[in-house]
Amino acid sequence: MLDKIIEFSLKQKFVAISLVLLMTIAGLSAFFNIPINSLPDVTPNQVLVITKAGRYSPFDVEKLVSYPIETAMNGLPNVSEVRSVSQFGLSAVTIEFEEGTDTYFARSMVSQRIQAIKDELPEGVSAPQLGPISTALGEIYQYVVRGPGYSLTELRDMQEWLIAPQLKTVKGVTEITAFGGFVKQYEVTVIPGRMRAFNMGLKEIIDAIQNNNSVSGGNYLEHNREQYIIRGFGQIRTKEDIENIILVNKDNKPVYIRDVADVSLGKQLRQGAVTQDGKGEIVTGIVMMLKGGNGKNVIAEVEKKIESINKGLPENVKIEKFYDQSELIARTTSTIWVNLIEGGFFVVSILLLLLGEITGALIVASVIPFSMLFAFIGMSEFGLAANLMSLGAIDFGMVVDGSVVMVENIVHRLQSKGKDENVDDVIMKASKEVARPIFFGVLIILMVYVPIMTFKGMEGILFRPMAITVAAAVLGSLILALVYVPAISALIFRKGIKVRKNYLIDWLKPKYKNFLEKYLEKRKKILTVALSVFGISVILMFFIGTEFLPELDEGSILIEQVRMPSVTLTESVENANWLAGILTTKIPEIKTVVPKTGRSDLANDWMGVHQTDIWVILKPRDEWRSGV
Structure with missing residues (x-):
């Protein structure tokens, strides 16, 4: 089988090289389309169910909301x-699925169970929602909505109604989370004395507001050859609209909400806030990328989209x-590519020194x-x-191993060929001699x-991509060594090869021969030393530190600040802002500091008001003080 592959590559040189070119096109297409990220995403395949339970305590949330949803998912x-997390006004249930389960299938199954359980939840609890596919x-990507002269409430409105909807149109974005500022709401403060008087x-006040905040349709009318759509618009748009809602008629006089309550523009209660650089609160947005x-x-x-949005704000x-x-x-x-380029340079340099043939070294280098x-x-x-894990483990020594053996034997045979021997025949013979050792190696x-x-779980997520990538590269190098190298060698060396003296090898050979002869007579000592070194290395292995992922200089630091659970949001925000x-x-050396206290409305990171994540963004290293 291997001999036939060699024969094909030499008899059909241009076909063999054309196949390599086709593989090159396919490889370039794959390169420009594969996702490029920093690290492998080790998050398990899971679906998050978020339920807002406005006024309920953590105990009641767990008993009345989290537990029924958990039970429904079994x-x-x-x-x-x-598993679940229950906080004041929030239930977050996480359903983790086995590896390999389709994300959208899992979400569909969870959604069906939610539909069956939502009517059993207590009054005042919003319908459960699935978390983002992220x-x-x-x-x-995280940003600040900056606007001198605008209140935090106004900036929050712009974030939710102008910015977020446009950013969601970007391909690959699954959710935009608003964090910080205030959500506008209308507050109706009833006056007990006036209520008793009427x-x-x-x-009755709640029902009146709900019943007077709707839109209805009345079909259409035809008049003078034209069609008129009948529309009843009754949605509340201003504070005055609420004040003018009629509650009841007393003695043929309407009683309005303004007669029994004060209506004002207020702010929704919140469980989180964001500050920056000790200068007070800000409004931020978080762009969440679709999983994968x-x-x-x-x-x-x-x-690009933000640049466009800024023009319309x-x-x-x-x-x-x-x-x-x-x-x-x-x-x-860049770390990966620098390592790959440096590795390739050293491989070519060593090949040039050992082979003594620059053309042969370049043939091997082209395999990389x-x-x-x-x-x-x-x-x-x-x-x-x-990412760092999938590409960082590629070893060029393994990649060029087969091609080095193939080229070295071809060069050696061509240097010693007779005048009457055909170059193709010599290359074929040389290639067949080493094809089997290369294949089995x-x-x-x-x-x-x-x-x-075959790894599963976290180990599989981390190391399987690395194994597949290295195996694909090594398999490609085997195909190239058996198909590409003989064919390209036959074309490049078609006029033969000049015999060059390799002074380095000539100098090393006698020294290595003497070394080998000397120590082959002391096999027991050599074996003892080897076993001793191995034993010491095994012992030292237990004293080497370990880490979950390779250390990366991200250019930022995350500090987690935790206070007493009973602390108020106001106190936490003031403390974080001061720090x-x-x-x-x-x-x-710090560019900016952004403390995030508590949780956002989406609540995909359910911290309490006593917890703060402090984002410390550093300046580029060339702007640091010397010695830091």
Whole structure:
């Protein structure tokens, strides 16, 4: 089989090289389409059910909301765990599914159970909602809505009604979360004495407001050859609309809401707030990427959309970015590419020194990018993203191993060929001599990665992409060594090869021979030393530190601040704002500090008002003080 492959590549050289070119096109297409992120997303396959229970305590939320929803989720196919968090006014139930379960199938099953249970929830509890199709790594872009002269309530309105709807149109964005500021609401404060005077109850006021806030249709009328749509518009738009709602008629005189209550413009109670640099509260937005999206592309599209949105905002209002993952992605990918380029350079340099033939070294070097393209094809087929874990483990020594053996034997045979021998015949003979060792050598390397491909759970999420990527690159290098290298060698060396003296090898050979002869006589000592070194390394292994993921300099620091659970939101915000001011003024390397206290309305991160995440965004390192 291997001999026939060699014969095909030499008899059909241009066909073989054309196949490599087709693979190159497919690899480039895969490269430009695979997602590029910083790290693998280790979040399990899960669905979040969020239920707002305005006035209920944590105990009541758990008993009346979280527990019924948890119970309803039991029995769903492929569910591995159901857990919940119950806070004041909020229930968050997480349903975790087995690996491999389709996300949309899981959400469909959960949605069906929600429909069956929602009518059993107590009065005052909103309908349960599914959380966004995103993960913790999906918070790819965060910004501030800045507008001097505008209140926090007005800026929050702009965020929710002008900015968020437009950002949601960006491909790859699944949710825009507003955090900070105040949500506008109308407050009706009843006056008990006036209510008694008119013999009115609180329920009558509530019913009157609900019944007078609607839109109805009345079909249409035809008049003078034209059709007129009949529409009844009764929605409340202003404070005066509420004040003028009629409650009842007393002695043929209407009693209005303004007669028994005061109506004012107020703010909805909140469980979170955001400040910046010790200068007070701000309104922020968080862009959440669809699970499995291409972080690099989504961020670029979000920035384009924000540039467009800024042009349509009111005067002096603009969106300012304070954090995104583009820098982290750029640092990660640049680290990978620098390592790959440096590795390729060293491989070519060593090959040039050892082979003594620059053309042969370049043939081997060309295998590196082709093998990488083959790896991208494998990543695309398996739906993998390019990140530090999937690409960082590629070893060029393994990639060029087969091609080095093939080229070295071809060069050696061509240097010693007779005058009457045909170049193609010599290359075919040389290739067949090493085809089997190359095949089994690469096969052994591939077998090492097979167990890793069977990993499940967290280990599988982390290491399976790496194993698949390396295996694809090594498999590509095997195909190239058996098909591409003989064919390209036959074309390049068609006029033969000049015999060059390799001074380095000539100098090393006698020294290595003497070394080998000397120590082969002391086999027991050599074996003892080898076993001793192995034993010491095993002992040292237990003293080496471990970490979950490779350390990355993201250019930012996250500080978690925790206070007494009984603290108020106001106190927490003031304390966090004070700390942000201290950090900003005392440390010049800090660009901005954004403390986030409590939870946002979406509540995908359910912190209490006693907890604060302090985002410390650092300046570029070239702007730091020396020695820091």
